[in-house]
Amino acid sequence: MRGAETSSWMKQLASSSRQGRHGHALHLFFNRLSLQASMRGRVDPYPAAVPTALRACAHLTDAASGRLIHALVLTRPALASDKVVATALLHMYAKCGRIASARKVFDEMPVRDLVVWNALLAGYARHRLPEHALTLAVKMRGLGLSPDLVTWNAAVSGFAMAGDGRMASDLVGAMQEDGFQPDVVTWTSLVSGSVLNFQYGRARTLFREMVAGGARVLPSSATLSSILPAFASVGDTKHGKEVHGYAVVTGVEQELTVSSALVDMYAKSGLVHEACRLFDKMSERSTVTWNSMIFGLADSGHCQEAVSLLDRMLGEDATPDHLTFTAVLTACSYGGMVETGKALYQRMREEHGIVPRLEHYACMVHLLGRAGRLVEAHDFIRAMPVEPDRFVWGALLGACRSHGNVELAELAASHVRTVEPENAASYVLLSGALSDAGKQNDVFKIKRLVKRRRLKRLDGCSWLETS
The missing domain is CATH 1.25.40 (Serine Threonine Protein Phosphatase 5, Tetratricopeptide repeat)
Known part of the structure; x- marks a missing residue:
């Protein structure tokens, strides 16, 4: 590929990455390699493109493509010894849940800076291996490398996600003693960890403490989307609406994660009309958003509307998953729509290639039994x-x-x-x-x-x- 063509191709790749079009970025990368293979019989990846392609794999949690790129890197000594490429490989494996592979890349790196240590720490934390994260942080200190705020937040997040709120709080105290003040990432980790482990009361208490702290640490869109399920779990729409109001005032109501969490909160609280109003206002919707709305309609007795929403979802080229069909089968059961449910069960398998899970079987038995x-x-x-x-x-x-x-x-x-x-x-x-x-x-x-x-x-x- 000539210089001008390479430059143009790199601009397209970088642009796709910046815009979050990671699938397209990966397509561009592999398409170029395929073209090289057909023309030359060998592939020669442009070095600057490899980290971008690996970041796309990380965002898509596409470990299979990441492994292919890793295999290609190993055939090029210059790439294999490149610190940026190695860091991208480690990050990719960690994001994809391949922690052993991430650790192997880490161990084979001749030089490791703080970014690399933090990437592995975050991988351990994300996949609920907090003891490994803490051990790594201690090892860093032993080698004379001082942890930064990212390091501390990764350790806090690990214990919070594992449901060990006491250890997470102790680490917050330790980071303060080390000269770091908890930031919005720290607070959000504590809140989201509590919610993930169904410690809803603790999550609400932490959120109130965060807000009461004044303008020093303001909740972000990630914080808001994390706390809303804690209000939905107990039907606390009063405080849920206060969070909604805060989202409106701060201008994050229309962010996908926040609007999806709001739809879910209102739907689970039985305020299906409010959920529908927000749902229709959304400029984009994820599969999670569609699922929340379908479940909300079904649970509120609007069973035909729930099934119709699946048709609308497919009409807008959204991709249903196993939870989508759990939701519509539930709606069919509640609404006594036996033949519709049986037809949807077949479509799930034959048209969408979704292998039935135990929850689908239970829905079908419930449908027929009722x-x-x-x-x-x-x-x-x-x-x-x-x-x-x-x-x-x-x-x-x-x-x-x-x-x-x-x-x-x-x-x-x-x-x-x-x-x-x-x-x-x-x-x-x-x-x-x-x-x-x-x-x-x-x-x-x-x-x-x-x-x-x-x-x-x-x-x-x-x-x-x-x-």
């Missing part, structure tokens, strides 16, 4: 290529109780007890079915068994709903 098609639901379970879990059998058990099929209820209950023997929920539903059938002696036997075994009902069992 409609009273219990034998068909049981046949569906028997044909499953994977072992049914408690949610699948529980969906059938709940349906059997609703429709008075004691024989099939006993079968389903036995399977639930096999996969989860310590949960009393199956006994409760079975005793209800027996009671409805007038078999009081059997009901008393089950109650005595539950009491004797000291069984307990577990939280989060959506299949206990029998309506």
Whole structure:
């Protein structure tokens, strides 16, 4: 490729990277290599393009393409010894979750600056290996390399994401003793870590502390999108709306992560019309946004609208994922749309290439069971290529109780007890079915068994709903 052509190609590559069009950047990179291979029989990557291509792999979490580029780098000694390329390789592997590969690149680097150490630290933190991150930070100090704010934030984030809030807070104290004040990244890590580990009360307390600190550290769009699920979890729309107001005042309401979190918060809180209003205002939507809106419509009883939203999603060339179909199958179940649900289940597999997961199987059993098609639901379970879990059998058990099929209820209950023997929920539903059938002696036997075994009902069992 001649000089002018190379310059033009590099400008396109850099422009795609700056605009966040990482898929296009990767296409440009590999297309050039393919062209070289067809014309010369060998490939010779332009050195300045390699880090850009690796950054694209990192953003796309495309480890397969990253490995191809790494293999190419190893055939070029000048590239293999380039510090910028090595750092990009390490960052790519870390972002893609290939921590062992990232560590290997790190260990093979002859010279490591603070950027390299921080990149590996961040990889450990991101993938919930906080002890490794802390060990690395201690090793840095032992080699005479002083941690900076990025180093401290990576360590704090690691423990926060792992759910160890006490250690995360201790590290914040240590970083202050080391002369660094917590910034917005530190606070956001603490908040998001609490939310990820369902410590919603702690997340709300941290957020209030952050806001009460005044203008020294203001919440960012990342902070807002992180805290909103903590209000959605308890239906705290009053404080959720206050966060929304803050997003409007600071001009970040229309940022994708914030607007998506707001849609999710309103939808989960039952304010589906407010969620729809925000959803329609959005200039762009991610798959997560579509999923939140479909789930919100389904949970609020707007089942036909939820299914129609999938058609709108596909019409706008958005890509559905496994959660999208969990949402629409749930809507079909709640709305009694059996044939529509069965057709969507087939489309999921055949048109979109999504392999059914246990949640999809549970949705289908729930769909058929609520409609009273219990034998068909049981046949569906028997044909499953994977072992049914408690949610699948529980969906059938709940349906059997609703429709008075004691024989099939006993079968389903036995399977639930096999996969989860310590949960009393199956006994409760079975005793209800027996009671409805007038078999009081059997009901008393089950109650005595539950009491004797000291069984307990577990939280989060959506299949206990029998309506």
